Amino acid sequence: MTPYVVPVLLLIASNVFMTFAWYGHLKFPGQALWVVVMISWGIAFFEYWLAVPANRMGHQVYSAAQLKTIQEVITLVVFVLFSVFWLKEGVSWMTLAGFALMACGAALVFRG
Numbered sequence: 643m644t645p646y647v648v649p650v651l652l653l654i655a656s657n658v659f660m661t662f663a664w665y666g667h668l669k670f671p672g673q674a675l676w677v678v679v680m681i682s683w684g685i686a687f688f689e690y691w692l693a694v695p696a697n698r699m700g701h702q703v704y705s706a707a708q709l710k711t712i713q714e715v716i717t718l719v720v721f722v723l724f725s726v727f728w729l730k731e732g733v734s735w736m737t738l739a740g741f742a743l744m745a746c747g748a749a750l751v752f753r754g
Contacts, residue, residue, distance in 0.1 A: 645699065646704075648696075648699060649709070650700075652692045653716050654720070655692050656692035659689035660689040660693075661721055663682040665729070666728065711751040714748065722737075
């Protein structure tokens with residue numbers, strides 16, 4: 643795979659882990675806070691093992707601003723999928739429109 647693709651794939655995988663770390667516990671509101679914090683921390687540990695190499699490798703072909711922008715776009719896509727399929731929450735057109743505007747901002751970063 644090209645050096646342009648591998649960092650993006652690693653960022654996608656890391657973002658799936660981080661989304662579960664940050665929001666997965668919302669499906670279990672009765673669980674003690676300290677338990678979900680510890681589980682989230684454990685999940686985030688593995689996220690770092692993907693994100694740090696992704697950024698290290700990615701910085702060879704992308705600027706730091708471009709890497710951050712890629713990460714944010716991935717975050718939005720993963721979060722929408724997570725909300726719909728894990729939390730069973732709908733996504734309003736207003737939310738999607740807001741995310742689309744953020745994607746427009748991301749496009750500006752890559753044009754510059």
